[in-house]
Amino acid sequence: MSSSPYHPHTVAPRVTRISHVVENLPPSGIRAFFDLVMSMDDVISLGVGEPDFVTPWRIREASIFAIEKGYTSYTSNRGMPELLREISSWLARSYDLHYNPSQHIIITVGVSEALDLAMRAIINPGDEVIVPEPAYVSYAPTVALAGGIPVSLPTWHVPGFKITPDALDQRISSRTRAVVINYPANPTGTSYSRAELEALAAVIRKHDLLLLSDEVYDQLSYDAPHIPIATLPGMYDRTLYFNGFSKAYAMTGYRLGFACGPEPIISAMIKIHQYTMLCAPIISQMAAIEALRNATPDVREMVAEYNRRRRFIVHALNLAGLPCHLPEGAFYAFPSIAPTGMDGVTFATRLLQEERVAVVPGTAFGPGGSSFIRIAYAASFDNLREAARRITRFVARHAPHAVSPSTALAS
Amino acid sequence: MDELLQILSRDARIPIPDLAAMTGRSEDDVRAAIAEYERRGTILRYRAVLNPEHIDAANGKVRAWIEVNVTPQRGLGFDAIAERIYRFPEVKSCYLLSGGYDLLLMVECDSLHQVGAFVAEKLATQENVTRTATHFLLKIYKQDDDIFHGGDSSERLPVSP
Numbered sequence: 001m002s003s004s005p006y007h008p009h010t011v012a013p014r015v016t017r018i019s020h021v022v023e024n025l026p027p028s029g030i031r032a033f034f035d036l037v038m039s040m041d042d043v044i045s046l047g048v049g050e051p052d053f054v055t056p057w058r059i060r061e062a063s064i065f066a067i068e069k070g071y072t073s074y075t076s077n078r079g080m081p082e083l084l085r086e087i088s089s090w091l092a093r094s095y096d097l098h099y100n101p102s103q104h105i106i107i108t109v110g111v112s113e114a115l116d117l118a119m120r121a122i123i124n125p126g127d128e129v130i131v132p133e134p135a136y137v138s139y140a141p142t143v144a145l146a147g148g149i150p151v152s153l154p155t156w157h158v159p160g161f162k163i164t165p166d167a168l169d170q171r172i173s174s175r176t177r178a179v180v181i182n183y184p185a186n187p188t189g190t191s192y193s194r195a196e197l198e199a200l201a202a203v204i205r206k207h208d209l210l211l212l213s214d215e216v217y218d219q220l221s222y223d224a225p226h227i228p229i230a231t232l233p234g235m236y237d238r239t240l241y242f243n244g245f246s247k248a249y250a251m252t253g254y255r256l257g258f259a260c261g262p263e264p265i266i267s268a269m270i271k272i273h274q275y276t277m278l279c280a281p282i283i284s285q286m287a288a289i290e291a292l293r294n295a296t297p298d299v300r301e302m303v304a305e306y307n308r309r310r311r312f313i314v315h316a317l318n319l320a321g322l323p324c325h326l327p328e329g330a331f332y333a334f335p336s337i338a339p340t341g342m343d344g345v346t347f348a349t350r351l352l353q354e355e356r357v358a359v360v361p362g363t364a365f366g367p368g369g370s371s372f373i374r375i376a377y378a379a380s381f382d383n384l385r386e387a388a389r390r391i392t393r394f395v396a397r398h399a400p401h402a403v404s405p406s407t408a409l410a411s
Numbered sequence: 412m413d414e415l416l417q418i419l420s421r422d423a424r425i426p427i428p429d430l431a432a433m434t435g436r437s438e439d440d441v442r443a444a445i446a447e448y449e450r451r452g453t454i455l456r457y458r459a460v461l462n463p464e465h466i467d468a469a470n471g472k473v474r475a476w477i478e479v480n481v482t483p484q485r486g487l488g489f490d491a492i493a494e495r496i497y498r499f500p501e502v503k504s505c506y507l508l509s510g511g512y513d514l515l516l517m518v519e520c521d522s523l524h525q526v527g528a529f530v531a532e533k534l535a536t537q538e539n540v541t542r543t544a545t546h547f548l549l550k551i552y553k554q555d556d557d558i559f560h561g562g563d564s565s566e567r568l569p570v571s572p
């Protein structure tokens with residue numbers, strides 16, 4: 001990989017106080033769109049990448065109690081021993097996945113910080129990290145900020161946006177250090193069966209690579225139980241497992257996540273964390289203990305609700321003439337808008353202006369995403385139904401031939 | 412519980428096509444299932460949930476919970492006396508509970524005076540009733556999952572990664 005938007009050979013002619021890496025980070029596609037949405041009233045937003053539920057009360061109540069009791073100090077760098085033990089035992093009982101709380105786990109400020117620490121801990125300048133696309137927006141920038149080169153592995157035209165072993169194999173070079181995988185995925189909701197994971201694991205093992213597996217949506221799996229890839233033969237020692245509390249427990253504002261993996265890498269991450277973050281907030285850690293111990297019924301209820309919305313919105317999008325595969329997990333649908341002849345940015349902008357529905361253009365998740373949009377169905381059912389009506393009307397107006405005949409009959 | 416019942420128990424007005432999409436079933440299947448639930452009496456009725464604060468204030472209604480201690484009757488237990496009590500139309504709910512008393516009633520009347528009259532004339536005078544304790548409703552905080560005061564206010568950013 002000789003040229004990359006992240007590390008261009010030519011130095012920008014302009015005099016600037018900003019580092020070249022940061023100067024050359026592409027602007028977030030989400031940010032630009034955010035500004036446009038903020039300028040309008042009465043918008044139904046399906047652009048939100050976080051739960052619409054408030055954190056379950058028992059968890060909020062535990063954080064209030066923590067404050068009342070005076071838990072307002074630093075914790076150990078790695079995280080509170082009690083929470084480390086809860087995470088360890090939760091992984092053991094959920095997945096038969098075993099990490100030693102005092103060796104293999106670090107508690108971080110969200111999965112976001114854990115990803116950043118991991119990239120900085122493993123990358124030497126010029127190392128390549130393979131990032132499948134469409135991808136969550138942070139992977140490529142954190143690789144670049146750590147001095148690495150993100151190598152994209154496009155899956156735009158693969159059914160279900162799945163990484164295939166052959167495609168992965170072809171992107172691996174002598175400079176490849178690690179591969180990122182995220183399932184259930186943001187923005188597609190795609191997940192993997194055991195057989196599919198086995199096939200990808202074989203490629204990782206063959207090339208002796210490290211796998212960074214972001215499984216923050218694990219509990220939002222609707223059709224089949226989630227399988228952590230670290231539980232597959234030969235993968236435990238070469239997988240960094242990431243998870244957090246933002247999605248399943250609706251705790252985005254608590255900023256709490258964790259990473260598990262081989263002791264040397266976790267120790268290296270703690271080294272960075274102790275100088276740059278010190279520790280994750282103690283109040284959030286206290287809340288997370290309650291989440292792991294007692295909030296499973298709350299999670300189950302939220303997941304049942306997401307599942308109904310998932311089926312509803314995917315059905316509605318397909319009827320509206322926007323082909324959309326049924327996502328296995330997370331809370332996103334990722335339909336193609338190709339039948340309208342518009343690109344994603346045009347579609348999203350006009351949908352916003354004409355129908356006041358906000359969705360995120362697919363290009364926010366990689367340059368190949370121009371014929372897709374991301375719809376987050378973490379929204380109330382009433383809003384979802386109204387948004388579906390408006391999207392259907394919008395497509396019918398701009399691409400009458402695209403709409404499925406059964407919709408025309410039904411309405 | 413069937414997912415269909417879970418959904419309907421919270422919102423009975425969702426149209427059949429939407430119910431079908433939400434549950435991944437066919438419209439005919441959903442229609443047939445609902446008809447069967449109605450036939451069997453699993454679904455008793457559909458009604459609007461009214462805000463009691465609006466209704467009671469406008470109508471001057473008074474609500475009270477009444478604990479009732481009862482001497483059970485040989486061969487009949489509590490059923491016969493419970494029936495005598497719950498047949499009064501001002502009794503909106505009637506439960507047999509374990510603990511320090513036997514029946515718990517919720518009664519609704521037009522005035523405090525009427526509640527008092529109901530207890531004094533109809534309830535306490537029943538042969539097997541040994542004690543009553545009446546508690547008047549002052550304020551509803553939460554009822555059947557609906558929160559009446561406060562609740563959550565949360566503003567999410569309209570677009571986020």
Ligand SMILES: Cc1ncc(COP(=O)(O)O)c(C=O)c1O
Pocket residue numbers: 049109110111112113136182185186214216244245246252255256257572
């Ligand atoms: C795939 C994925 N990973 C990580 C994150 C960040 O999560 P956290 O809130 O734990 O930092 C998100 C949030 O949108 C995400 O979608």
